[in-house]
């Protein structure tokens with residue numbers, strides 16, 4: 001798993017957020033945070049394990065919302081960045097260096113296990129997902145980068161390797177881990193690298209264009225990223241409150257603190273909010289950074 005080594009370097013950790021989430025990349029950061037809050041709902045007093053927490057973008061956000069969070073990552077420099085951020089924020093986090101393949105927790109230790117931007121690095125995703133499920137008593141939330149998206153144009157250039165998934169593959173992985181899919185959300189037709197290159201002033205129009213394309217019939221199939229919410233069958237609150245058709249519009253309102261407004265044009269389409277359009281084959285103009 002090349003991604004395990006890639007993030008051990010000090011300079012990679014130091015530049016991780018500034019490279020990805022400045023300029024137009026801020027919109028990606030906000031959207032991802034909104035996706036997490038939408039999937040998790042209120043987290044106050046919940047026990048949350050964040051796998052591959054990196055610099056703590058989500059870890060700190062959840063702790064500030066009252067969750068009891070453990071942030072686990074294999075990279076010491078990434079964890080150091082997270083600790084620095086947490087020191088300047090409210091909320092308590094336990095940071096732990098460890099391997100997601102062998103989690104140092106008994107079965108059913110956490111209400112929720114979260115893994116963002118991790119599965120594209122995983123060479124044995126089924127084994128990782130089973131381990132995440134083992135320590136969760138309720139749900140597992142994670143994202144994938146998608147085959148069939150613009151990302152496939154430049155994915156092979158990424159230096160640490162990056163695995164793409166189809167929906168069928170994700171469903172297969174969930175079935176093998178005895179997890180039940182209860183929510184899915186899909187976004188970003190345009191490449192992430194394009195946002196990173198875009199000055200703040202132009203980022204909002206670019207995002208509007210992206211969302212408009214994504215809302216076209218079948219457009220969500222072109223989405224670069226999907227967020228998945230899965231439940232442990234038989235868990236206390238395992239009854240899905242929404243269909244698998246969660247879309248952007250079901251996310252939190254602007255008061256969620258992520259800074260990204262709710263979609264003003266609610267979608268009601270079933271089956272994952274099927275959206276679509278002609279493919280956008282514009283490759284990532286800056287593919288040298290890992291995601």
Ligand SMILES: C[S@@+](CC[C@H](N)C(=O)[O-])C[C@H]1O[C@@H](n2cnc3c(N)ncnc32)[C@H](O)[C@@H]1O
Nearest residue numbers: 004007052053054073074075099100116117291
């Ligand atoms: C792209 S970063 C994502 C960080 C964070 N989740 C985010 O979205 O900002 C990937 C992270 O996965 C971590 N990682 C890779 N392999 C791992 C493993 N086997 N166990 C735990 N963490 C791992 C890396 O150290 C890195 O911090």
